[in-house]
Amino acid sequence: VVPPQRNRFKHAPIALMLVGLILLTVALAGPQADRKVPRNKATVILVIDVSRSMNSTDVAPSRIRAAQLAAKKFADDLTDGINLGLIAFAGTASTLVSPTPDHDATKAAVDKLQLADKTATGEGIFAALEQIKTLNAVLGGDAGAPPARIVLESDGKETVPDDPDDPRGAFTAARKAKEDKIPVNTISFGTLTGTVDLEGDRIPVPVDDA
Numbered sequence: 001v002v003p004p005q006r007n008r009f010k011h012a013p014i015a016l017m018l019v020g021l022i023l024l025t026v027a028l029a030g031p032q033a034d035r036k037v038p039r040n041k042a043t044v045i046l047v048i049d050v051s052r053s054m055n056s057t058d059v060a061p062s063r064i065r066a067a068q069l070a071a072k073k074f075a076d077d078l079t080d081g082i083n084l085g086l087i088a089f090a091g092t093a094s095t096l097v098s099p100t101p102d103h104d105a106t107k108a109a110v111d112k113l114q115l116a117d118k119t120a121t122g123e124g125i126f127a128a129l130e131q132i133k134t135l136n137a138v139l140g141g142d143a144g145a146p147p148a149r150i151v152l153e154s155d156g157k158e159t160v161p162d163d164p165d166d167p168r169g170a171f172t173a174a175r176k177a178k179e180d181k182i183p184v185n186t187i188s189f190g191t192l193t194g195t196v197d198l199e200g201d202r203i204p205v206p207v208d209d210a
Contacts, residue, residue: 041146043083043099043135045128046071046106049154049189050088051119053205056155058194064115067153067189071110074151075103085131089124090116091160099135120160125150125173125184132182148182155190156208 048071054064071086078084083099086106096109128150136145158164164171177184190207197203 041081041083041139042079043085043132043146043148044078045085045087045099045131045148045150046074046110047087047089047093047124047128047150047152048110048113049090049119049121049124049152050113050115051090051155051159052115052117052198053119053155053194053196054189055115056190056194056196056205058191059189063155063189063194064113067187068110068113070187071153072107075107075110078103083135085128086110087124087127087131088113089120089127091118091120093120093123093127095127095131099131118160119154119158120168121152121154121158121170122161122164122166122168122173125152125170125177126168129173129177129180129182132180150177150182150184152184152186154186154188155194155205156188156210 048067050064054062054067056063059066075084081101083101084097084103084106085095085099086097086109087093087095096112097106100106132148132150136148139146158170161169163169166172174184188207188209190205192206194205194207195202196205
């Protein structure tokens with residue numbers, strides 16, 4: 001009768017597992033540190049006039065085309081990370097791109113702008129202010145709101161409403177932007193001798209810088 005022999009490696013798997021658990025625990029409990037990564041959260045809203053007068057060719061190849069080219073170059077040159085949005089306005093304002101760091105989205109939308117009747121500049125500015133307000137609410141409220149700016153491209157004269165000092169007029173909207181400390185940079189496209197064809201009639205559409 002052979003006496004039972006002791007296997008010295010019998011408990012090796014359990015020992016290795018315990019060592020592994022100890023090393024894992026040490027690794028998880030190791031030194032950690034939060035590191036703040038800078039992120040540019042500024043906001044810029046492009047507001048572009050798509051009224052039919054923007055079809056005038058006094059600015060080559062046309063006012064609207066020049067505005068589109070300028071808008072896309074602006075998007076290309078804008079610092080990465082800045083939120084860029086796009087609003088088009090004629091008789092009403094439409095938000096085509098909500099503020100996003102994806103500047104290519106704005107460029108794609110700029111290429112698809114369609115002309116329409118009338119010019120409601122105030123509505124375009126008010127729409128931009130609303131987009132900025134909405135984004136600020138997401139980013140931490142007005143107290144810690146990131147800087148914002150509106151860039152307005154137009155050939156000038158507002159037609160809806162007739163008086164820019166109307167509650168929905170351009171001057172009223174500009175005053176609201178000033179109250180909210182949001183600068184509005186305006187870029188006018190056109191000359192005093194501009195004309196446009198509307199239903200066979202040649203209509204003068206001089207630029208209105210004011």
